[in-house]
Amino acid sequence: MNLTALSIKNRLLNSNKNLIIFGIPIMFIGILALLAKSSFFEIYPNRLSIGITIDLVLTVPVTYLVLIRKTSIPKATAVPIMIIGMLIGSIILPEENQFYLELFKIWMLPIVELSVVSYIIYNVNKAVKRYKSNKNETDDFFTTLKTTCYGMLPKMTVIPIVTEISVFYYGFVHWKNRELAENEFSYHKESGTITLLVAIIFIIAIETFVLHILLAKWSVVAAWILTWVSIYSGVQLFGFLRSMYKRPIAINNGKLFLRYGIMNETIINMDDIDSIELSSKDIELNNETRKLSFFGELENHNVIIRLKAENILNGLYGTRRKYRNLVLHVDNNIEFKQVLDNVLHPRIENLN
Structure with a gap:
């Protein structure tokens, strides 16, 4: 079997697997929706409303967990399934039969949400300790939180959740003064x-x-x-x-970590830097030239970094913008350029 045929076979298998994983819960929810609109529900509204509620917020998520147990899909994705079930229950069940659904919203949902947040924080703390024990890594909370959440949550939900947690962490939890390390x-x-x-x-x-x-x-x-x-x-x-x-700017392991709080950030491989210029002159911002500052032209700059190839500037809530030249402000821009030059010049000499 050639590689093309094997690749097609793998894609078909993955498609079938996904169809089973998501198809069974959807089918289950569809049956419950039909039952809620059937004549049986009119005869036994109280009993069926209890059963439908339990199935939507517990049975369907548990079934989903069983289906994904041997896959790489994060187990925390069962929580959105539970919330979807709750929302569907609010739509298909008559208002007078939503008593148990309301109990779930008031008592169980906050516990589930708190458990998920606690689990995330627990794993973040473990990751931070692991990062601190490895001198080749940076113990940046925001980066660690993203890495941890990508392994636990659906990709679409990671950045919004990470941003909200980080806002409260930096604003109200992490008040200890942070001394700048070398570089x-x-x-x-x-x-x-x-x-x-x-x-x-x-x-x-x-x-x-x-x-x-x-x-x-x-x-x-x-x-x-x-x-x-x-x-x-x-x-x-x-x-x-x-x-x-x-979140200071950092140079580590051949990479330049440019940060503007949690609002903007980018990582540049040192080999991709074409030139570094100390300059405060006005510069036209466009699709190739952007500012690291979230506030754009409202922020002054004193450093211009030009790259050999395009890179990505990551912004709030997962926004991504391409750039080739990046304009930024560094408090000690002279030392910043000297350190970069010291890192770059040996690389240039080795390339020659």
């Missing part, structure tokens, strides 16, 4: 970003207070919704601000 560089001390973020948070606080009073005259509910949204926005900005203190 690490700060970028927040001489920039105006911290002042800008503090000003925005202050403005949000004032506007929230004023708008709450004005909006409450029309609708108390709307006033509190706006207030909580504003508070949440302020918490996020505070987490972004604090993360800039905790």
Whole structure:
């Protein structure tokens, strides 16, 4: 059997396996939906509503777990299946028969969510300890959290969850001063970003207070919704601000780790660097030239890095943008360039 035929066979096997893994729960949910709309449900609404609720939030997720037990699919993906079952129950069951579903929402769902978060934090702590014991790795919480979650959660959910956890971690948990290690560089001390973020948070606080009073005259509910949204926005900005203190730029193992808090980051292989220029002159930003700063042209720069090939700048909530030239601010830009030159020049000599 040639490689092409073997590859086609493997794809067919994987497709059949996925069809079974996801097809059986979907079929199960479909049967439950038909049962909820059948004449039997009208005759025995109380008994069937209990059974349908249990099947949607427990039996279907457990069946899914059994189906994925010998696969590489993270076990935590059973939680979204459970939530989907809960949402479907809210749709197919009459409102007067959702008593047990409401009990699940109030009592069980928070426990499940807390268990998942606790499991993630537990694994992150283990990963951080493992990283710290290996001098060739960096013990960066955000990076470690992403690596851990990719092995536990569906890929689509990783970045939003990691971002939310990191906001609270950097904003309210990790307050210990972080001393810069060798070949690490700060970028927040001489920039105006911290002042800008503090000003925005202050403005949000004032506007929230004023708008709450004005909006409450029309609708108390709307006033509190706006207030909580504003508070949440302020918490996020505070987490972004604090993360800039905790995630310095780093040079390690032939790679340049460029970070702007948890808002933007990119990793550059040293061999891919074409030139490094110390410059504060205005530069046109486009698809090839971007700023590391989340605030773009509002942030001053003093370093321009030009690459031999395109690279990816990763932003908030999984946004990805290509670049070939990156403009950034480094507090000690002269030392930063010297360290990079010391790393690059031996490589260039060896290549020659």
